[in-house]
Amino acid sequence: MLKPNEIAALWRRTALTTLGTAKQLRNSQDHRSCVSRAYYAAYQAATSICIAHDDAVNFPPNRNNPTHEQLPDLIANNGDLPLNKRRSARRLLRELRTRREDADYKVGRTVGAQEAKAALLRAITLFERLEIDDDND
Amino acid sequence: MTTTEMTATDVANRVRPYVAQKTIGDITLSVDEARIKLRNDYWRIPIRPSREPEKLCPYYEALADLEDEVQENEGIKVTIASGDPLTE
Numbered sequence: 001m002l003k004p005n006e007i008a009a010l011w012r013r014t015a016l017t018t019l020g021t022a023k024q025l026r027n028s029q030d031h032r033s034c035v036s037r038a039y040y041a042a043y044q045a046a047t048s049i050c051i052a053h054d055d056a057v058n059f060p061p062n063r064n065n066p067t068h069e070q071l072p073d074l075i076a077n078n079g080d081l082p083l084n085k086r087r088s089a090r091r092l093l094r095e096l097r098t099r100r101e102d103a104d105y106k107v108g109r110t111v112g113a114q115e116a117k118a119a120l121l122r123a124i125t126l127f128e129r130l131e132i133d134d135d136n137d
Numbered sequence: 138m139t140t141t142e143m144t145a146t147d148v149a150n151r152v153r154p155y156v157a158q159k160t161i162g163d164i165t166l167s168v169d170e171a172r173i174k175l176r177n178d179y180w181r182i183p184i185r186p187s188r189e190p191e192k193l194c195p196y197y198e199a200l201a202d203l204e205d206e207v208q209e210n211e212g213i214k215v216t217i218a219s220g221d222p223l224t225e
Contacts, residue, residue, distance in 0.1 A: 069179035069216050095201040102219050118194055
């Protein structure tokens with residue numbers, strides 16, 4: 001059975017892969033998918049931090065990951081990080097979640113290069129706030 | 138009253154003053170009370186812009202600000218969602 005720090009490392013690795021995919025999607029001008037992947041990269045990165053902090057007990061029963069709703073609050077209460085970084089990370093997660101929902105479900109809304117760039121920048125900033133090195137550049 | 142003891146109308150009434158103060162240029166925001174629902178212990182509140190925003194960054198930032206303000210000042214667990222524009 002994997003230990004929490006090993007599970008956290010797997011989430012972190014997955015987050016970095018997803019962020020790399022978001023960058024590729026931006027380069028190929030698949031803007032909606034880029035926004036969606038940028039959010040999930042952020043979600044996975046934040047989840048890794050939560051698991052490392054032993055927050056898995058707060059996840060819903062029989063789930064290995066947090067709900068989208070609770071994740072920003074779990075990060076905000078994570079004492080492993082300085083307060084200013086936690087608050088910033090919570091804000092970025094909230095904004096990225098809304099952007100992702102619109103990109104995936106609001107087909108009437110134009111999601112262009114600017115939106116893809118904005119989402120990607122926010123995801124990269126979140127990685128910085130969570131002190132996860134993004135070496136995919 | 139805890140988050141889960143409230144009704145959608147209670148939530149809408151608590152959120153409206155914050156929404157009323159938010160504008161994006163000449164775009165105003167309003168609560169879509171009929172679509173408020175409790176999901177995963179959080180009240181999901183769709184916010185409708187008066188029209189489709191031309192620039193989306195200030196719009197998304199305003200929604201994220203709202204979520205911060207309502208949670209911190211009202212103590213209600215909420216997620217602010219992007220609703221449909223009142224006019225297309």
